[in-house]
Amino acid sequence: MAATGFLLRGHMQNLLDALRAAGYRCVGPQVRDGAIIYDTLSQADDLPWGWRDEQKPGRYRLGRHDSPWGFAWANGPQGLKPLLFASADTLQTARRTDEGALHFESATPHAIATAVLGVRACDLAALRLQDQHFLEGLVPDPHYAARRADLFLIAVHCTHPAATCFCVSTGDGPRAEHGFDLALGETEEGFLGTAGSAAGAGFAKRLPLRAAEPREQDALEARITAAAAAQQRSLPARDLRAALFANLRHPRWEEVATRCLSCGNCTAVCPSCFCHAQSEEPTLDGLSSMSVRRWDSCFTQGHSAIHGIVIRADTRQRYRQWLTHKLGSWHDQYGRSGCVGCGRCITWCPVGIDITEEAAGICGSGHV
């Protein structure tokens, strides 16, 4: 894709101002509590200029570098998921009226138009999977749909993958190829911008862009190619469905269960996981009640509790559910694997269990 123009680093505030003028709340990366997280962003100064990350299984650290770069890091714990599939959502309320009748009311999702700056390629791929799940099924989810409707996405190509990244092997990065409105590629002086939608092209006209020089384009290409080459991890194959289901009794399930905490951190940070549990929360007076849905995980007891029986009572079964769904039966449901290679489940696992190592160990090919 040819670049639409070049944005100098010093003009990032203009971009944020233009988003606000267009009616968007801007969400962007910033350093908080020792990690790069996404939150409302109004000042370009709050972007993680000069920050670098160091990630490995079960470990994440940030450090400052003497560099003007603002996106020289790989993803932190969050993707787009928390913005669209909220970790807690009230679905409906039930109320007993004075006459004794029951009154049900759906909780209308109130979404504000949101622009997200800094979306990575893996998260665009995960967004596609979440769209399939929440919007393209039999009953579209109104909460997800409301937040998804007015979403403006500004992608940033990955130039600094972490040791835990493996999007090349899943075919989802490091270059943002589609699904964005505008994509930025960072270079020494600033950002090459490429529009990916009519809205993005229209928005680019409001930015103080200058023409991109071929050498800038080449430098960015070289950066992205190097980022792809730098990735250290990979899955044994894009489609592990048959291999996993042929190995349901592999001794490695037992072995990983001795290391796994069954804590659900992997599913919570995974940008494609969509499981949730619903509960009824009555007020003390007993006159009204809210139905609340919250993120759940196949690592909980409740996830497989049916009529008082917990089907997957132990960690061997729960870990197997995670892997065989994510890398196996996802193919049946959505036509591809559920893994986009973001590496979050590796970094944010408190004991550093590595999905690529486990998949290789169980599917029988590779480095374990």
Added chain:
Amino acid sequence: MDAKPRLAVHKFSSCDGCQLAFLNQGAELLQLATLVEIVHFAQAGFVAPDATVDMAFVEGSISTPEDEKRIRLVRKNSRYLVAIGACATAGGLQALRNRAPGGAGWIAEIYPQPGHIHALPASTAVSAHVPVDAELWGCPVNGRQVLDAVRGRLFGVTPVVETDKVCLECKRQQGVCVLVAHGAPCMGPVTRTGCGALCPRLHRDCYACYGPAENANTQALGRRLADLGLSPAAIARRFLSINNAATAFRDAGDRWQEEDHGDA
């Protein structure tokens, strides 16, 4: 059937902190008083310890011969009995005395007239003495837990007892993991949720005050804490704290203490 259900809050060997889960409710406490008749709750000024009630909340561990006698009476007088807090569900911090080497010898080392101390050999959970209908874990429990239990009872349903790990809620709150990002010895992966992931949200490691979660892999977490640089003695202390007598934590603590002595 118009009479309001009668409620009692009893105290045994404890710090009184869990009772504040009721008292700190403000407006909801007034509402509670319209839904139930509070017949015994000494800290709130209602004293009728021997009254029969529909619903009794019991705070504190069973630590003295007097406790032991009284809990049987409370059970007999209560249709539905809910144990609240770490003391009542697991024996509390004071159960550390159960582990004291040399039995009760330490009493004489501390008290000038040890003859005045009438204690059972161990501080134990209410469920070790009488059948319990529900257990609310935590040190202390919070208002949401106790009021949910009251509401559930008024509806005639079993209260939802949370068993998941703190991590689930920590991630729902979008907290940055203090173990992964700071190397803090967080107990969240083995600890029961219910606190709203309070500590990790305030950037400190969970210290397991809600007791063991279901399917807690204390071995794997212990090994991870060792990787983070904690000594076997320090790891043992992480488990042998507020819920030291809860089975999963006691066993883990025992193992790391043995490791410690083995090293010495």
